[in-house]
Amino acid sequence: MILRKLSIINYKNIRSATLTLSPRLNCFIGSNGAGKTNILDAVYYLSFCRSSQNPVDSQVITHDTDFFVIEGGYDTDGGDAEDIYCGMKRGKKKHFKRNRKEYKKLSEHIGLLPVVLISPSDTFLIDGGAEERRRLMDMVISQYDRGYMDILTRYNKSLQQRNTLLKMETEPDITLMELLEEQMAMYGEMLYQKRCCFVDELVPLFQRFHEDISMGNESVGLQYVSHCRRSPLIDVIRRDRMKDRAVGYSLHGVHRDDLEFTLDGHPMRREGSQGQNKTFVVSLKLAQFEFLKRACAGETPLLLLDDIFDKLDAGRVGRIIKMVSGDGFGQIFITDTNREHLDSILESCSYDYKIFRVDDGDVCG
Numbered sequence: 001m002i003l004r005k006l007s008i009i010n011y012k013n014i015r016s017a018t019l020t021l022s023p024r025l026n027c028f029i030g031s032n033g034a035g036k037t038n039i040l041d042a043v044y045y046l047s048f049c050r051s052s053q054n055p056v057d058s059q060v061i062t063h064d065t066d067f068f069v070i071e072g073g074y075d076t077d078g079g080d081a082e083d084i085y086c087g088m089k090r091g092k093k094k095h096f097k098r099n100r101k102e103y104k105k106l107s108e109h110i111g112l113l114p115v116v117l118i119s120p121s122d123t124f125l126i127d128g129g130a131e132e133r134r135r136l137m138d139m140v141i142s143q144y145d146r147g148y149m150d151i152l153t154r155y156n157k158s159l160q161q162r163n164t165l166l167k168m169e170t171e172p173d174i175t176l177m178e179l180l181e182e183q184m185a186m187y188g189e190m191l192y193q194k195r196c197c198f199v200d201e202l203v204p205l206f207q208r209f210h211e212d213i214s215m216g217n218e219s220v221g222l223q224y225v226s227h228c229r230r231s232p233l234i235d236v237i238r239r240d241r242m243k244d245r246a247v248g249y250s251l252h253g254v255h256r257d258d259l260e261f262t263l264d265g266h267p268m269r270r271e272g273s274q275g276q277n278k279t280f281v282v283s284l285k286l287a288q289f290e291f292l293k294r295a296c297a298g299e300t301p302l303l304l305l306d307d308i309f310d311k312l313d314a315g316r317v318g319r320i321i322k323m324v325s326g327d328g329f330g331q332i333f334i335t336d337t338n339r340e341h342l343d344s345i346l347e348s349c350s351y352d353y354k355i356f357r358v359d360d361g362d363v364c365g
């Protein structure tokens with residue numbers, strides 16, 4: 001997958017930019033706050049119909065303007081051209097079109113343009129709550145499994161309805177409670193199976209990348225933790241109905257799933273230094289890239305590398321540079337404030353590249 005051309009109007013601090021991109025390597029250089037991340041975020045938006053940073057669409061519109069437009073011209077690995085348009089007026093619904101035809105449901109678009117973003121906020125995967133790690137699983141699986149989001153939505157709906165019953169002051173309708181529990185168990189087991197398959201395939205890829213970047217200096221682990229592991233989900237949900245009534249929400253189910261990260265057998269969150277945490281999440285995201293490349297019928301995802309070298313020592317930076325400039329990766333977008341890192345990438349790559357300078361929202365190629 002190649003993004004040939006990107007046009008942006010009024011997206012955050014980028015007022016107007018039309019970029020003809022390199023099919024391999026695109027570097028965005030500029031000082032802090034210049035708008036480098038905003039360009040990568042616009043690319044992310046075209047794949048996920050949302051910003052990676054801001055869930056409120058109206059907030060991505062440039063402050064004193066009342067609409068934004070992002071357009072991308074793509075070539076798939078199969079040779080098809082795809083023109084994707086997204087536009088929104090302040091206070092109105094957003095429009096998302098593929099080859100000039102508006103989507104009925106945005107979920108139909110997810111997965112068409114696989115993308116992996118590696119950014120400084122990825123360390124939330126380690127420091128943040130289980131929700132961050134579940135979101136990672138959901139985001140990756142939904143890119144190659146069209147039915148996944150639908151099952152997740154059905155599960156969440158049953159969960160919400162059950163939680164409403166649990167909060168009732170009067171005794172809830174037992175037949176309805178049982179029905180909702182059966183639905184939660186059915187959709188929950190389906191999500192569990194899909195998450196298990198994903199994690200089983202991801203772990204060896206992750207460990208290989210981690211070993212290459214850290215030169216085997218650290219031993220890391222990643223394990224999927226779920227209530228489904230213990231016994232059938234229906235039993236787990238029903239067993240604690242009284243406790244659930246006391247607290248007013250469902251204590252068990254795949255909405256409590258987590259990924260456990262370890263460093264030399266200890267929890268990563270307590271144990272890892274900033275550089276070790278960064279190495280962990282970069283390896284995890286590169287594994288996600290490799291996984292998606294295999295899962296998305298050979299369509300190579302775009303790789304967005306936002307300021308990834310911070311906190312890493314020179315050896316690790318060098319090994320990551322060597323990796324991503326190799327043949328296994330497709331089109332890359334990379335931001336940095338520091339020319340030095342980019343120069344070493346450019347030295348080690350023998351292929352086409354483009355450098356864009358970003359200054360206060362203006363982009364020059």
Ligand SMILES: Nc1ncnc2c1ncn2[C@@H]1O[C@H](COP(=O)(O)OP(=O)(O)OP(=O)(O)O)[C@@H](O)[C@H]1O
Nearest residue numbers: 012013032033034035036037038059060061062063
């Ligand atoms: N809706 C908006 N309208 C106008 N400007 C915005 C909007 N949202 C964010 N910005 C501006 O975008 C700028 C941040 O851009 P961005 O995160 O792309 O910077 P960067 O070049 O990646 O910087 P760094 O090197 O510090 O990561 C900030 O100055 C912020 O005020």
